[in-house]
Amino acid sequence: MTNVVKLFDTTLRDGTQGEGISLSVEDKIKIAGKLDTLGVHYIEGGWPGSNHKDIEFFNRVKELDLKNAKVTAFGSTRRKGIKAEEDINLNRILETQVSVATIFGKSWDFHVHKAIQTTLEENLEMIYDSIKYLKSKGLEVIYDAEHFFDGYKNNPEYALATIQKAEDAGADWIVLCDTNGGSMPSEIFEIVRKVCTAVSTSVGIHTHNDCELAVANSLAAVKAGARQVQGTMNGLGERCGNANLISIIPNLQLKLNYQCITDEQLSQLTNVSRYVSEIANINMPVNQPYVGAAAFAHKGGIHVSAIMKHPKTYEHIVPELVGNKQRVLVSELAGQSNVIFKAEELNLDFDKESAQAKKIIDDIKTLEHQGYQFEGADASLELLLRKAFGELEEIFTLESFKILVAKSKDRPVASEAIVKLNVHGELVYMAAEGTGPVNALDNALRRALEKFYPEIKNMHLSDYKVRVIDEKDATAAKVRVLIESSDFENTWSTVGVSENIIEASWQALVDSIRYGLIGKNRTTSEENNQQKKLGLINH
Numbered sequence: 001m002t003n004v005v006k007l008f009d010t011t012l013r014d015g016t017q018g019e020g021i022s023l024s025v026e027d028k029i030k031i032a033g034k035l036d037t038l039g040v041h042y043i044e045g046g047w048p049g050s051n052h053k054d055i056e057f058f059n060r061v062k063e064l065d066l067k068n069a070k071v072t073a074f075g076s077t078r079r080k081g082i083k084a085e086e087d088i089n090l091n092r093i094l095e096t097q098v099s100v101a102t103i104f105g106k107s108w109d110f111h112v113h114k115a116i117q118t119t120l121e122e123n124l125e126m127i128y129d130s131i132k133y134l135k136s137k138g139l140e141v142i143y144d145a146e147h148f149f150d151g152y153k154n155n156p157e158y159a160l161a162t163i164q165k166a167e168d169a170g171a172d173w174i175v176l177c178d179t180n181g182g183s184m185p186s187e188i189f190e191i192v193r194k195v196c197t198a199v200s201t202s203v204g205i206h207t208h209n210d211c212e213l214a215v216a217n218s219l220a221a222v223k224a225g226a227r228q229v230q231g232t233m234n235g236l237g238e239r240c241g242n243a244n245l246i247s248i249i250p251n252l253q254l255k256l257n258y259q260c261i262t263d264e265q266l267s268q269l270t271n272v273s274r275y276v277s278e279i280a281n282i283n284m285p286v287n288q289p290y291v292g293a294a295a296f297a298h299k300g301g302i303h304v305s306a307i308m309k310h311p312k313t314y315e316h317i318v319p320e321l322v323g324n325k326q327r328v329l330v331s332e333l334a335g336q337s338n339v340i341f342k343a344e345e346l347n348l349d350f351d352k353e354s355a356q357a358k359k360i361i362d363d364i365k366t367l368e369h370q371g372y373q374f375e376g377a378d379a380s381l382e383l384l385l386r387k388a389f390g391e392l393e394e395i396f397t398l399e400s401f402k403i404l405v406a407k408s409k410d411r412p413v414a415s416e417a418i419v420k421l422n423v424h425g426e427l428v429y430m431a432a433e434g435t436g437p438v439n440a441l442d443n444a445l446r447r448a449l450e451k452f453y454p455e456i457k458n459m460h461l462s463d464y465k466v467r468v469i470d471e472k473d474a475t476a477a478k479v480r481v482l483i484e485s486s487d488f489e490n491t492w493s494t495v496g497v498s499e500n501i502i503e504a505s506w507q508a509l510v511d512s513i514r515y516g517l518i519g520k521n522r523t524t525s526e527e528n529n530q531q532k533k534l535g536l537i538n539h
């Protein structure tokens, strides 16, 4: 049996059935292009019988010069009581002019009686007529046997009869669906194995994640003989989602030795996953397997000490294979190894025998005990390390700041900040207004520095988060402020902690600006270092 497995992506159809997902035609076109570069074999673009957006997508997708994927349109078997030629859904598929149709039909006798309310015989005819009609128009037909596993468990003879009808009508693929997502991998394996001996048509698998087993179930099906896997990017989809192709692809390719896409395409996996979550406006968890920011991030000192000796000690694959990268976090759980790793990453001249690493670690642990959190504030950590190594030039010092917040009966609340800075021996006063006190302070600080550092105009805050550290102290509680900043090329995060939210914000703001300004001189040495590191990673 061949070890080639075809990938069928349904992000643009089943993925959009997920709560909170709504893609514009433009979004769908962009994602289709990206899926093609990843090398998926089929892109299910939508259900043309459902809505105008999907019809427009099929019109526009023709303009894309797809290199790898075939576009397929989705629909159901014909409605009961009519001829296939009269069925709007089937005809809408033909109108899209795609070369591949994917239609679903009923496999579960319970569904035939309850959902479409017809006879078991008519359902068999609906499957046969619909596939035959599409085949007569020259299309490749993928038949999705909806609820196949539930159907098989309830009435195996009938479930098998439905897919035999699909085979008789000329279906090119029979895809067994765990539509309700309730099956176990052992059941999937057994049933797929039996189906593969009962039909000669190529078999595929389509699973849902209601028991968090969609990936495992897809792999079990492949092991049992399925050669097409349907799923979505990042597991988007109805209810708990579809099988996540972002995990399935590397599992098939790197663990089970099946061939789906090229190595170069596999190295695009992280990029594609993040691209789709960005367009779909969904935040994926950092610990998403293979592609999450934390998938190869090491925090515990013991782990970092070991990966520096050999990455394989705590990494199951070379992260670059899927386009991800190794990271080391520094926190209260760090040992000297974490600091050494970071110092090397920053090209800081470090004597490993000195007491420096120990002192830095002690300082970090003390600060984390006070409420700082450096793993989410890489830029503040870098400034702290550079300072400890005497490599941090003071670009300004604060003389004072004042903030005025005023509200009167018939006026909205207004905020103004006045800062007094010493910039290379020159005293600078600046006042600015803002939507709130932190915004006013940010504006005043930037304006005060603009004359000395014009590049500051390119930097802006992209996120501002406040977290109460000791809730029991109510309004006197200590808070942690995390700020994310960006320029046109980079994003960085800084932290501040205080009982006073303005003071905590000030610390994070100052770190943000310092990092943004010193960062400009850093790129080359860091790039060199990164190259060096990549060369070292060799499992």
Ligand SMILES: CC(=O)SCCNC(=O)CCNC(=O)[C@H](O)C(C)(C)COP(=O)(O)OP(=O)(O)OC[C@H]1O[C@@H](n2cnc3c(N)ncnc32)[C@H](O)[C@@H]1OP(=O)(O)O
Binding pocket: 014, 017, 047, 049, 050, 051, 076, 077, 078, 079, 080, 104, 105, 106, 115, 116, 117, 126, 146, 179
């Ligand atoms: C498992 C899956 O993910 S299947 C895909 C599910 N996705 C969607 O439903 C999204 C797109 N759907 C839609 O836009 C609409 O539901 C449409 C346009 C397809 C149909 O809309 P309507 O004609 O208003 O019907 P409605 O949605 O209320 O009901 C579905 C009808 O399809 C019938 N039906 C369901 N499955 C099948 C099937 N495999 N073959 C034939 N008919 C079917 C049902 O019996 C029902 O018909 P009835 O009202 O005569 O009982």
Ligand SMILES: CC(=O)C(=O)O
Binding pocket: 014, 104, 144, 145, 146, 147, 177, 178, 179, 180, 206, 208
């Ligand atoms: C076809 C399909 O989406 C399902 O059965 O889940």
